[in-house]
Amino acid sequence: MTAPHDPGRRRLLAAASVAPLATLVAACAGIPGAADGPPAPAPAFKPGDRWVYGARDGFRDPLVWEETREILSASPAGIEIRVSQKGPRVDSTRVERWTSPGDLALGAILDNEMRRFAPPLPRWRYPLAPGDRWSLFAANVHEPSGFTGTINYFARVGGWRSVATPAGTFDAIGVRVLLRLDDEEFWRTETECNHLFWFAPAVGNTVHEEKEAQYFDKGDPLSRATFRTQHAVVELTSFRRGAPSASSSHPSAPGTRASPPGPRSASPSSHRVPPPP
Numbered sequence: 001m002t003a004p005h006d007p008g009r010r011r012l013l014a015a016a017s018v019a020p021l022a023t024l025v026a027a028c029a030g031i032p033g034a035a036d037g038p039p040a041p042a043p044a045f046k047p048g049d050r051w052v053y054g055a056r057d058g059f060r061d062p063l064v065w066e067e068t069r070e071i072l073s074a075s076p077a078g079i080e081i082r083v084s085q086k087g088p089r090v091d092s093t094r095v096e097r098w099t100s101p102g103d104l105a106l107g108a109i110l111d112n113e114m115r116r117f118a119p120p121l122p123r124w125r126y127p128l129a130p131g132d133r134w135s136l137f138a139a140n141v142h143e144p145s146g147f148t149g150t151i152n153y154f155a156r157v158g159g160w161r162s163v164a165t166p167a168g169t170f171d172a173i174g175v176r177v178l179l180r181l182d183d184e185e186f187w188r189t190e191t192e193c194n195h196l197f198w199f200a201p202a203v204g205n206t207v208h209e210e211k212e213a214q215y216f217d218k219g220d221p222l223s224r225a226t227f228r229t230q231h232a233v234v235e236l237t238s239f240r241r242g243a244p245s246a247s248s249s250h251p252s253a254p255g256t257r258a259s260p261p262g263p264r265s266a267s268p269s270s271h272r273v274p275p276p277p
Helices: 007-016 023-029
Strands: 050-057 063-075 078-087 090-100 103-108 114-122 133-142 148-165 168-180 192-200 205-216 226-240
Touching: 063 090, 078 103, 090 114, 148 192, 148 205, 148 226, 168 205
Parallel strands: none
Antiparallel strands: 050 063, 050 226, 063 078, 078 090, 090 103, 103 114, 114 133, 133 148, 148 168, 168 192, 192 205, 205 226
């Protein structure tokens, strides 16, 4: 696999901005512009489900690529999702394994850095209801290096908003995810990530994503630099549910609109929630 985000790219991003990243603090205020509403149920994946996104990451000279996520298999035993990224400077393919629509056993949480989680990481806790949150420390193994570590994962579900994308306009629920990774070195702190996802039940996936990441050097506290390693936007451009056929192979048409799902059938389980990173 050829990763689209190499060390050279990260050095370029770091050089583009050494100002502190305020969004990690702003995330504590919630998700702007979102309204309360019913919970969003888990998607029902089927082989052949396919979502295509337009993505860009960077500052003055960003990377641009098309990202395709396709369900290869879906059964009670698990789900396999192929993620392909193609662009002028991007060429990458990986296969992720999920034990359920919300639980990640093998996959990437930042760029194309593959990690294996045992037990699986609860990326999404369905149904997604406004106000729900969960926080945990997750042991993982980096692939293919075999390095072991523990990440801190915090997620909070916001409210609903109408989200316009190249694939159409959808009612979507926001989920803010804060991550503290396990990549600390003697000269730098661990990477902190602030990601915002908009999930649309009518699509069965996210329709808009905003991703920021940063770390600090360990120099003089009065002059230490902040290195921003991710500044990305990912938007849905088309999607297809189910295996292609004469009647269902066409992508979604612009202007598609879906309402939030019906009443919630179960209340969330309680989870210990330490302060976000």
